[in-house]
Amino acid sequence: MPWKETTIMEEKIEFICEWNSGKYTITELCKGFGISRTTAYRMIQRYEKLGIEGLRMKAKAPINHPNRTNIEIEKRILCLKEKHKHWGAKKIKVLLFNDFPEIQIPSVVTIHNILSRNGMVCPQKRLRRVKPLYPIFDPKDCNEVWSADYKGKFLMGNKKYCHPLTIADSKSRFLFTAKAHYKENYKSVKEEFTRVFRKFGLPKQVHTDNGIPFGSVSAIQRFTTLSYWFIDLGILPVFSDPAHPEQNGRHERMHRDLKAACAAPSAYDLRAQQRRLNSFVREYNNLRPHEALEMRTPAREHQFSDIPFPEKIKPYVYPAHMKTMNVSKSGAMRWKAYYWVYMSSGLIGKQVAAEEIGNGVWKVFYRNVFLGYFNEKDIRDKQNITRLSTNLV
The missing domain is CATH 3.30.420.10 (Ribonuclease H-like superfamily/Ribonuclease H)
Structure with a gap:
């Protein structure tokens, strides 16, 4: 009878037991177990040399393979991974160029397989991809x-x-x-x-x-x-x-x-x-x-910036057509002696400027940066403090 896949070892042991009994010839045993005489003699030889352990299946993979990664490179890969535990195969491959010629460097997949084979790869949780929102800041030059x-x-x-x-x-x-x-x-x-x-x-x-x-x-x-x-x-x-x-x-x-x-x-x-x-x-x-x-x-x-840090900030000179005002301790600027426009506590003690754009609407700047608008009519109607607005009304 042919070998049963799930009971190969048991069949081999039974064959050796029948052969040891001396009741059957090799021809009869080969016919009964459905194997060739070559297979039978090989099993007997292994049994006599190694005992029961000689009957176990041996790996058929070659000991050495012409495409196998050099053992020194494998050791270096594992050493780099041990030193940089959170790095993947791509980054480790780049560092290998410092120690080995390019022709010997394995692929990213091979490096990953080496790490995985040695239990040094942790599966990452897959992130749900979302549609990007704008604005996305993507500068073209360093220091932009x-x-x-x-x-x-x-x-x-x-x-x-x-x-x-x-x-x-x-x-x-x-x-x-x-x-x-x-x-x-x-x-x-x-x-x-x-x-x-x-x-x-x-x-x-x-x-x-x-x-x-x-x-x-x-x-x-x-x-x-x-x-x-x-x-x-x-x-x-x-x-x-x-x-x-x-x-x-x-x-x-x-x-x-x-x-x-x-x-x-x-x-x-x-x-x-x-x-x-x-x-x-x-x-x-x-x-x-x-x-x-x-x-x-x-x-x-990276390239260093060509704009040096000023140890002393120079005062800013507003254009002559703008109306300049100081921001008080309350964070507001006085308008025409009677009214107040609230700015920000961050501007306390600083000077801002307003530029009229028509119909009593003014644009307010700090240095060359636009802050917002205010309307003179709103101030007179409210008869009290009003806030700066970023919307033109």
Whole structure:
């Protein structure tokens, strides 16, 4: 009878038992089990040499294969993955060029299979793709737009929260800083921006979300005290639409890598956490290949800004045809001695200017940035303070 697929080992053992009994010839056994004499003699030979273990099925795959990846390259792949646990096959392949000639570098699929075979690939949750919303900030040159945000707070070992401030160039993805703060406030953000501006120069725009201290949805043009400081430096603050962080998606994607590298788990205190963040910034800029940059590093793509940081802000001279006014401690400007137009608490102590466009409607500017409109008729009718509006009415 032929071998049964599910009981091959049992059939082999039965064949050896019948042969050991001496009651049957090889010819009779081969006929009864439905096998050839060659197979029978091979089983007997293996049994006599290795015992029952010799009857087990042996792998038929060749020990060596001409297309198999070099063992030294495999070891290097596993070493790189161990060092950069959150990197995939694409990024690891780029680093292999530093150690081996191009002809020996395996494909991305092969590298992935090597990692998977060694249990070093974690399946990722598939994300639901959504239709992109606009505006999407896509600069064409370095220092055209910088992005900034606070990575969500996380608890450190000393039971205090860390708030990492991150600033990056939107074109080259170069990460200028990841600064650990205890709180999210204007003073801390201004100090870190000042340090970065002095070292790397100024951008044309800074793109943020609408959270304090970057923006405020209830303020005129969403500008805050930090926004007006940017304007003083000649930088235009721009914002994502409220509740749409995907408009700054490249910055949010960087935050995901930062969280995996520095917050899971976190360090004991702020000083130790800052060392982790500094290490992440160095690796992100100088070592980690970036797919959006055709697998080049941000440090290789970034160029320093040619706009230096001014240690002293020069006063702005408005055109002669504009009416200039000071913003009082209440955040409002006086209009014709009797009336008030509320501006913003961020403008307290600063000078704004108004330009008439006809029918009693005025446009208000801070330096060269438009803030909003107000109508003289509305002020006289209300006989009290009125607010600046971004809509022409």
